[in-house]
Amino acid sequence: MVARARLLQARVLPGGWLDALRQVSLFAAAYLAYRLVRGLVEGRATAAFQHARELISAERTLHLFVEPSVQAWASGSHLLMTCSSWLYVNAQITVTLGALIYLYLRHNRSFYFVRNMFMIAMAIALVGYVIFPTAPPRFMPEWGFIDSVSDVTGVHVSHSSASLNTLFNPYAAVPSMHVAFALMVGWPLARLVRRRALRVVWFLYPFLMAFVIVVTANHFIVDALLGALTAGAGAYGARWLAHARPGVWRFSRAVPTRLQAS
Numbered sequence: 610m611v612a613r614a615r616l617l618q619a620r621v622l623p624g625g626w627l628d629a630l631r632q633v634s635l636f637a638a639a640y641l642a643y644r645l646v647r648g649l650v651e652g653r654a655t656a657a658f659q660h661a662r663e664l665i666s667a668e669r670t671l672h673l674f675v676e677p678s679v680q681a682w683a684s685g686s687h688l689l690m691t692c693s694s695w696l697y698v699n700a701q702i703t704v705t706l707g708a709l710i711y712l713y714l715r716h717n718r719s720f721y722f723v724r725n726m727f728m729i730a731m732a733i734a735l736v737g738y739v740i741f742p743t744a745p746p747r748f749m750p751e752w753g754f755i756d757s758v759s760d761v762t763g764v765h766v767s768h769s770s771a772s773l774n775t776l777f778n779p780y781a782a783v784p785s786m787h788v789a790f791a792l793m794v795g796w797p798l799a800r801l802v803r804r805r806a807l808r809v810v811w812f813l814y815p816f817l818m819a820f821v822i823v824v825t826a827n828h829f830i831v832d833a834l835l836g837a838l839t840a841g842a843g844a845y846g847a848r849w850l851a852h853a854r855p856g857v858w859r860f861s862r863a864v865p866t867r868l869q870a871s
Contacts, residue, residue, distance in 0.1 A: 632713065632724065643731050653742045657780035661744040664783075664829050665752065673830050676746055676823050677753035683824040684755065693821045694758045700818065701787055708794035716801050722847050722860040726793050730843030734786050737835070742780040747826035754826040785828040788836035791818040793843060797860065 668674035683689050709727075712720045747756040795814035802808055815837075822828040828836075851860070 629713075632720075635724070636709070636727070639728055639731055643735060653780065654744070657742040657744040658748070660741055660783070661746070661749060661829075664743065664831050668829060668831060676826070676829060680754060680757075680824050680826055684757075690757050690824065693824045696818070696821045697758055697787070697825045697827060700821075701790060704814075705790045705794055708798060712794075712797070712801075718861050719797060719801060721857055722851060723793060723797050725847040725850050726840070726843035727790075728843075729846035730789050730793060730839050731786075733839050733842055734781075734784055734789070737783050737839075738781040741783050743782040743832070744780055745782045745827045746829060748779070757825050758827065782828055782832050783835055784839045785819075785822055785832040785836035786839070787818050787822050787828070788815060788833045789840040789843070791815040792837060792840035 665674060668676075683693065709720075709723070712723055746752070746754040747758070748754075792815045795811045799808045799811040802811065819833045822833060823830060847860075
């Protein structure tokens with residue numbers, strides 16, 4: 610019975626209770642800092658809208674400013690817009706959190722690499738939010754954008770009546786962490802899961818999120834690209850950290866002979 614209990618605990622908590630609490634605390638602290646720093650740019654609406662106009666100008670120069678046309682096309686389907694808005698509101702937390710829990714429980718050897726990716730990417734994002742606050746496209750109806758998410762959430766935030774608090778900043782569009790988070794859980798899981806269908810789903814998940822943030826007018830295409838670069842920087846940093854503790858912090862598809870934790 611004791612042996613079975615230990616085996617069950619090893620499956621449910623691969624690193625033990627202390628390690629599980631450590632990981633929860635680390636992510637909770639990082640996410641709280643992430644939200645608090647986002648709120649520090651309150652009152653910088655003028656700069657945020659100027660930066661958004663600069664992004665539009667840059668995209669037009671590069672012939673990338675297709676967001677209004679994409680959203681206009683998607684708006685022809687109520688189901689598509691509803692699903693996209695629902696995904697934007699919910700997937701950032703539910704899918705990401707569920708994927709991290711799955712990684713910790715079923716692929717614990719690779720979890721710490723993904724964790725380090727998140728810590729680095731979130732730190733980079735905070736710098737971007739502070740030095741380059743940017744208004745989302747949905748705040749710019751003069752360019753043909755509509756705020757589809759407000760119909761789902763019931764929250765209507767505008768340029769003139771935005772009420773920011775210490776945990777919310779509507780001008781944190783650069784980089785898009787919806788895309789960054791999707792990449793940091795999607796592509797590792799695409800390498801780890803065994804079923805081919807699930808591999809395809811996880812591989813395509815970041816592309817789905819990129820589509821969602823554009824059709825809901827919450828990010829520009831450049832925001833998505835910068836989110837992808839942020840995830841890439843997080844992966845590079847995690848690889849660098851793995852050299853310090855290769856037995857624990859490296860990404861591995863192999864099944865470990867014994868469980869290790871950090």
